[in-house]
Amino acid sequence: MLPSPSVLAACAPPRPHVPLDRVSASSPSPTADATPHLLGGGPKHSGLDLYARYAFAGALCCSITHGALTPVDVVKTRIQLDPTVYNRGMVAAFRQVIAAEGASALLTGFGPTFAGYFIQGAFKFGGYELWKGQLINLVGADRAPEYRVPIYLTASALAEFVADIALCPLEATRIRMVSQPDFANGLVSGFTRLLKEEGVARGFYSGFGPILFKQVPYTMAKFAVYEMAAEKIYAGIKTPKEKLSTGTVTAVNLGAGLIAGIAAAIISQPADTLLSKINKAKGVEGESVTSRLVGLAKQLGPRGLFLGLGARIVMVGALTAGQFAINGDVKRALGAEGGHEIAKVK
Known part of the structure; x- marks a missing residue:
């Protein structure tokens, strides 16, 4: 007598469970199944250890790129804060600053920039992977590719909100030091x-x-555009991602990051200008931040809100491309590759 189906089911070996942090689908598959699949064996680490590695990679990529671009940020901030003086373009503004204050002035605010973005990068990149994983778990791994854009946008917004709480004091210090060169001679004193x-x-x-008004839309555009740009680039490469050379993967990260940086710079420029203005000096006693923002926006007008856009596109495009390239390379070195890479399979 044959055993019943229920007995067979009870005796069958359990189905293997794939940890969520090993689910990815960055390169198109010839199958019609839209379920995320393993890519290159997934990360070598899991849990808190894995997210710590994501955070450290994010801290390094943000602090290195923002620190290296401090001179561009100084010039961009000067154009925003004093457009009547710095009104002949980015290259001329570089020359003006050097002629008036010396080349060392271009490194004003380097300390708070490096420290602030080290902390922010850890929360941003580590938090993005964390929230992305939670959202994939919420909608289900099989449906994640269908909802990948809302997942990218929501995860990046949540990660940036937390990151900005840590960044804001150091960003305020940086802007005050750039706008008032005699305010302090270093991070600690400022x-x-x-x-x-x-x-x-x-x-x-x-x-x-x-800073929320600036950074949250910026980060949402940054991660979502990067993910979609990388997906399109990989779709055009016949070789599966896991079989590509490290140099090719880095080049894809650079290209997708550059596209993402340009989009993010344009979207967040008005808020960046307002942030520079509001941190330039003390507000009137009793005046709320909201009223100051409204007043500044009216005073500047649409054209004024986009002051320094050219310099910022150069800066943000370069640093975003660099961030994703460095982040990918550091994650690979730390054995934390992959992550929650979801792409719509065709």
Whole structure:
């Protein structure tokens, strides 16, 4: 007598469970199944250890790129804050700053820039992978490719919100040092002076609204456009991603990152200008941040809100391309490749 189906089911070996952090689908598959699949064996680490590696890779890529582009950021900020003086373009502004203050002025704010974006990069890139994994789990791995764009946008927005809480005090210090070169001669002195004179709320977080207004749309565009651009590039390459050379993968990261950086720069430019303006000096006693923002926006107008866009496209395009290239290389070196890479399979 044959055993019943229920007995056979009970005796059958359990189906293998694939950890969520091993699910990925970055390169198109010839199958019609839209379920995410393993790519290159997935990450070599999991859990907290894996996300720590994501965070460290993000910290390095952001601090290195932002630190290296400090001179461009100084010039961009000067154009935004004093357009009547710096009104002949980015190259001329470089010459003006050097002629007036010396070449060392181009490194003003390097300390808070490096430190701030090291912290922010850890929360941004590590948090993005964390939230992306949670959202994939929420909608289901089989449906994730269908909802990949909302997943990218939501995960990046949540990660950036947390990252900005850490970044805001250091960004306020950087802008004050760039706009007032005699304010302080270093990160520690600038940070402590701002805290002592204006306190936590007015000194460090008066620009929190503008920084969210700037950074959240910027990061949403940055990650979503990067993911979609990389997906399109890989779709045009016949060789599966896991079989590509490391140089080719880095080149894809650079190209997709450049596209993402240009889009993100344009989207976030008005808020970047307002952030520079609101951190330039103290506000009027009793005036709310919202009223200051509205007043500044009216005063500047649409054209004024896009001051320094050319310099910022150069800066953001370069640093975003560099970030994704460095991030990918560091993750590979740390054995934390892949992650939650979801792409619509064709």
